[in-house]
Amino acid sequence: MLSEIIQPQGNKMPLNSGSYAALLTPYSNSRETINEDALEALVNHNIDQKVDGLYVGGSTAETFLQAFEKRVTILQTVARSANGRIPLIAQVGDLNPRVSNRLARVAADAGYDAISAIPPFYYQYEWHELKDFYRKLAGLTGLPFLIYSIPSLTGVSFSTQQMTELLNLPNVVGLKNTASDYFAMEELVRANPTKLIFDGYDQAVLAGLAMGAYGAIGSTQNVQGYKFRALFDAFATNDMPAALAMQREINELIVVIIEHGVFRSLKYLLDLEGIPMGDCREPFHPLTEVGKTALAIMHERLLSR
Numbered sequence: 001m002l003s004e005i006i007q008p009q010g011n012k013m014p015l016n017s018g019s020y021a022a023l024l025t026p027y028s029n030s031r032e033t034i035n036e037d038a039l040e041a042l043v044n045h046n047i048d049q050k051v052d053g054l055y056v057g058g059s060t061a062e063t064f065l066q067a068f069e070k071r072v073t074i075l076q077t078v079a080r081s082a083n084g085r086i087p088l089i090a091q092v093g094d095l096n097p098r099v100s101n102r103l104a105r106v107a108a109d110a111g112y113d114a115i116s117a118i119p120p121f122y123y124q125y126e127w128h129e130l131k132d133f134y135r136k137l138a139g140l141t142g143l144p145f146l147i148y149s150i151p152s153l154t155g156v157s158f159s160t161q162q163m164t165e166l167l168n169l170p171n172v173v174g175l176k177n178t179a180s181d182y183f184a185m186e187e188l189v190r191a192n193p194t195k196l197i198f199d200g201y202d203q204a205v206l207a208g209l210a211m212g213a214y215g216a217i218g219s220t221q222n223v224q225g226y227k228f229r230a231l232f233d234a235f236a237t238n239d240m241p242a243a244l245a246m247q248r249e250i251n252e253l254i255v256v257i258i259e260h261g262v263f264r265s266l267k268y269l270l271d272l273e274g275i276p277m278g279d280c281r282e283p284f285h286p287l288t289e290v291g292k293t294a295l296a297i298m299h300e301r302l303l304s305r
C-alpha cells in the first residue's frame, strides 16, 4: 500500500488517496484582512463534504497577492480550525526561496502534515538551480514534500526524467500535477510507482484516476467536494458509469465557473452557501452581475442538496 510507504513519523496524518480541496481565501474589510471566521467555516464546509484533505496557500488561495504575514495567518488559522481532523498540505512556494523556507517552518510549527511548493519563477532558472531549490526546501522540515507543477501559470515545466529526479530527492513523496497531458502523467506514474501523483485539473479527474493518479487536489471541491467524494467512491468500486456521470455533473458547473472567472465564481457560490468570502484581490475584478445571475441558477440546479 502506498499509504504505508509514506506513513509519516510522529503524530502526522498520512496523505491518504482521495480528493483534496485547494482552499480559497475569504477577505473582509475591503480585502485588507483575512476573514478568519469565514476561513474556519470554509474548513468545516469542506470537512462536511468529506474531502480527504486540504491544500492551503495554493494558486486558488490568491497566494501571490498576499504579503508574508497574511500567508502566515492563513496557514495558522486553517491548522487551528482543522485541529487534526484531516491532513493538511501547506503550499509555501514563492518567487523568493527565503520566503518559502520561512513559510515551511511556520507550517511545520503549526502542525501541517506535508509541505508543497511551486518552483520559483519569473527569472528563468537553470535545471540544476531548480533541483537544488527543491533539495534544500524538501530537506528543511523533515515533513513529506510534494512538488507542485503548474506550467500554465509558472511557465516552468519539467521533463519526465527531470521530474523523476525531483521525486527521488529526500522527503519528496509526490507531486501535484496541474497539467492536462495525461500521456505524460501516466509515464510519470509508471516511472515512479511508489510516489503520490495528484491530478490538478478538476474537469478531468476521472481521466487522471484512470491513468493511475493517486488522488486529486482542486479548487472546485470547495463547492462540490461531495460530488468528488461520489466520483472517487464509484471509481473505487469499478462503477465507471456512475463515476462518469459525476464527472459530467462536476463539469457542467466548471464550464460556467471558468466563463465568469474561477476564483470569484467559487467565492460567490460559497457566499450563497452562507460563507462570506468577499471579492478577489486586485487586479482581479469582482464578479459581474451577469456572472452572479448565471451562477445563482447553477447553484440552484446543481448544488442544492
Ligand code: MN9
Binding pocket: 022, 059, 060, 153, 178, 200, 201, 202, 203, 217, 218, 219, 220, 254, 258, 262
Ligand atoms: O490546481 C486548480 N488550478 C487553478 C488546481 O486554479 C489554476 C484547479 O482546481 C482549477 O481551478 C480547476 C478549474 O479549471 O480545475
